[in-house]
Amino acid sequence: MKTVFSPRHLGHSGNMELVAGAIVPAFEMPSRAEFIMNRLTEVKLGPVIDPVEHDLSTAAKVHSKAYLDFLPTIYARWKAEGRDGTAIPFTWPTRGLRGDVVPEFIDGQLGYYSFDGGCGIVEGSWDAIKSSHDVALTAAGLVHGGERTAFALCRPPGHHAGAAFMAGYCYINNAAVAAQWFLDQGAKRVAILDVDYHHGNGTQEIFYQRADVQVINLHADPMQEYPYFLGHADEKGAGAGEGFNINYPMRWGTSWETWSAALDDGCKKLEDYAPDVVVVSLGVDTFEKDPISKFKLKTEDFPKIGARIAKLGLPTLFVMEGGYAVADIGVNAVGVLTGFES
Numbered sequence: 177m178k179t180v181f182s183p184r185h186l187g188h189s190g191n192m193e194l195v196a197g198a199i200v201p202a203f204e205m206p207s208r209a210e211f212i213m214n215r216l217t218e219v220k221l222g223p224v225i226d227p228v229e230h231d232l233s234t235a236a237k238v239h240s241k242a243y244l245d246f247l248p249t250i251y252a253r254w255k256a257e258g259r260d261g262t263a264i265p266f267t268w269p270t271r272g273l274r275g276d277v278v279p280e281f282i283d284g285q286l287g288y289y290s291f292d293g294g295c296g297i298v299e300g301s302w303d304a305i306k307s308s309h310d311v312a313l314t315a316a317g318l319v320h321g322g323e324r325t326a327f328a329l330c331r332p333p334g335h336h337a338g339a340a341f342m343a344g345y346c347y348i349n350n351a352a353v354a355a356q357w358f359l360d361q362g363a364k365r366v367a368i369l370d371v372d373y374h375h376g377n378g379t380q381e382i383f384y385q386r387a388d389v390q391v392i393n394l395h396a397d398p399m400q401e402y403p404y405f406l407g408h409a410d411e412k413g414a415g416a417g418e419g420f421n422i423n424y425p426m427r428w429g430t431s432w433e434t435w436s437a438a439l440d441d442g443c444k445k446l447e448d449y450a451p452d453v454v455v456v457s458l459g460v461d462t463f464e465k466d467p468i469s470k471f472k473l474k475t476e477d478f479p480k481i482g483a484r485i486a487k488l489g490l491p492t493l494f495v496m497e498g499g500y501a502v503a504d505i506g507v508n509a510v511g512v513l514t515g516f517e518s
């Protein structure tokens with residue numbers, strides 16, 4: 177399996193996040209990608225190639241123009257206010273307030289275009305965000321070109337980013353852009369299978385009213401876990417999209433037995449949908465030692481995830497999302513990929 181990877185992810189370094197009452201170095205850190213690279217080299221997964229630059233025209237079909245215009249400007253405007261460090265919002269347009277008027281000042285705009293304080297921006301962030309988007313589209317191109325599978329080693333991740341908001345370390349929704357691109361190349365149906373510990377709220381929001389992308393999410397119950405405000409089992413899609421969004425919320429402490437039953441059920445629903453291609457939002461924060469998560473998957477479980485997905489027999493693009501047990505992330509993420517190929 178080929179991997180697409182860009183060292184430009186390193187620009188997104190030193191950013192902070194607001195979590196558990198403190199501004200701390202973001203758990204989503206550069207060494208994550210480096211550990212995955214080291215591991216896939218070690219197991220000789222296959223060639224690693226650079227991304228090809230893509231314009232934002234496909235991204236503009238899943239994100240709003242205003243949001244995409246805003247992202248690259250953030251840090252310069254932050255600095256223009258005499259600030260340094262991490263650009264981070266502190267106020268949001270919640271229920272009952274004006275969501276239809278975009279404030280002028282940078283702090284107001286940061287709040288307007290975000291969901292939480294987990295999506296800080298530093299000087300090199302936009303370049304990394306853009307490169308992550310290019311990684312996803314380049315890997316999608318490999319699958320479209322006839323490869324059975326490819327791995328987009330994206331950093332930063334994407335599945336929390338919605339049409340017009342950043343969230344939870346995510347800015348551009350790489351998996352959503354890739355899915356849209358497959359449709360633009362002639363695919364009739366695309367399935368996104370999100371196995372990250374957290375609900376892919378951005379992906380769900382983007383495709384909620386659409387029948388051409390089936391979104392299947394396995395995740396921690398939003399009653400207990402971030403992102404709290406989406407990801408319940410009764411969210412099944414709306415309008416033309418009704419029936420094409422499927423959520424499997426699971427309680428803290430979930431281990432392989434329960435989790436794999438949900439995966440199996442999700443895979444059956446995916447088979448019924450009969451997509452032309454599968455995009456896997458690959459998070460390995462379901463791991464028992466993940467520092468911010470509370471599922472109990474073991475290292476030996478990750479290859480079994482890959483094997484189950486391979487059984488679908490469909491062209492499959494893996495897009496990297498979360499996973500914060502840095503020392504184990506390489507073995508776990510690459511374990512899914514080798515499990516797929518076995």
Ligand code: SP5
Pocket residue numbers: 195196294333334335336344345346372374402459461467468497498499
């Ligand atoms: C892509 C992805 O996996 N994003 C995850 C964003 C999670 N942000 C909220 C984390 C809350 C963690 N709370 C527990 C703190 C333990 N010290």
Ligand code: ZN
Pocket residue numbers: 372373374459461497498499
């Ligand atoms: Zn996650």
